[in-house]
Amino acid sequence: MFIAFEGPDGVGKTTIIKKLMQDVRFVKYKFITPFSTDIGVSIKKLLNDPLFYNVCETTKIELMSKVFLDTEEKFLKSKTLDYLIIDRWVASFFAYQNVPNNPFAQEMFGQYFDYSLGILTRPDYTFYLKADNSILIERLRLKADRDQLDAYFENKLNQINHNYDLYIDKYEKSDKYSIIYNNDFSPDVYEEISNTIVNLI
Numbered sequence: 001m002f003i004a005f006e007g008p009d010g011v012g013k014t015t016i017i018k019k020l021m022q023d024v025r026f027v028k029y030k031f032i033t034p035f036s037t038d039i040g041v042s043i044k045k046l047l048n049d050p051l052f053y054n055v056c057e058t059t060k061i062e063l064m065s066k067v068f069l070d071t072e073e074k075f076l077k078s079k080t081l082d083y084l085i086i087d088r089w090v091a092s093f094f095a096y097q098n099v100p101n102n103p104f105a106q107e108m109f110g111q112y113f114d115y116s117l118g119i120l121t122r123p124d125y126t127f128y129l130k131a132d133n134s135i136l137i138e139r140l141r142l143k144a145d146r147d148q149l150d151a152y153f154e155n156k157l158n159q160i161n162h163n164y165d166l167y168i169d170k171y172e173k174s175d176k177y178s179i180i181y182n183n184d185f186s187p188d189v190y191e192e193i194s195n196t197i198v199n200l201i
Contacts, residue, residue, distance in 0.1 A: 001082065001200060002121060003029075004089040007129035008160050010139040012182045012189070016129075017087055019190055025198060029083040032075060034093075039070040061097055068093055068120060076121040083201075090120055091128070095163035125200055126177040127193055128168065133157055135183050 005013040020026050035044045043063050046052055068090065075081060131139075137154060171177060178196065182189050 001084070001125075002076065002123045003085045003197060003200070004091075004123040004126045005085070005087050005129065006089065006091040006095075006126060006164065007131075007182075008095070008136060008157060008164070010136040010143065011129040011131050012185060013087055013129055015185070016182075016190060016193060017085065020085065020194065020197070023194060025194070026083075026085075029085050030075075030081050031085050031087070032071070033087045034067050034071045034089070037067075037070045037074050040067045043067050057097070064093055064097070072120050086123075089123060089126070091126070091164060091167045094167045095160050097163075122175065124176065125196070126175070127196075128164065128177060128179045129182050130161075130164075130179060131181065131183050133161065 005017060007013055017031055020029070021031050034040055043066065047060065047063065071086075075084060075086075133154070136157060140153075168177075168179070178192075180189060180192065
């Protein structure tokens with residue numbers, strides 16, 4: 001059973017996953033992120049290095065592709081885990097790319113994305129969490145301990161949400177998923193998610 005959580009920063013994925021980790025009903029599950037492998041750790045460190053910020057987006061896309069492919073190899077193709085929950089999967093790979101508005105970059109990203117979508121394991125179930133942008137911005141502002149987030153970030157968040165919606169449109173009829181609004185961290189949200197997982201087992 002392979003379950004993925006998708007959604008933008010601040011939507012509550014990690015908070016919910018931490019609750020699942022403490023829930024005795026899900027002790028058989030292994031909880032990971034795409035950065036749980038050695039390659040993932042190294043690339044995340046590189047991507048977070050300020051000296052790397054100005055590297056072209058196509059290079060970043062290529063590195064992120066390696067992260068997801070390595071996670072696939074280590075945790076999914078190995079068939080050693082029967083129950084796996086991941087914080088971000090292919091939808092996030094798609095949503096978070098800042099593809100330059102030029103034909104070469106967009107064609108390259110399209111090739112990487114189609115390639116990855118074709119070889120990466122599709123989850124048995126995906127929870128896509130959403131929240132109003134104003135709420136996400138406030139949560140991220142508090143998390144970053146800043147009085148405000150700049151206009152660039154707000155525009156970026158809009159683009160990320162738009163990309164997630166585009167990805168959902170790519171879901172096949174056989175894909176199983178829920179879109180859940182988490183504007184207020186209501187206990188009902190956790191109950192809905194945890195009960196759904198129980199029924200999947």
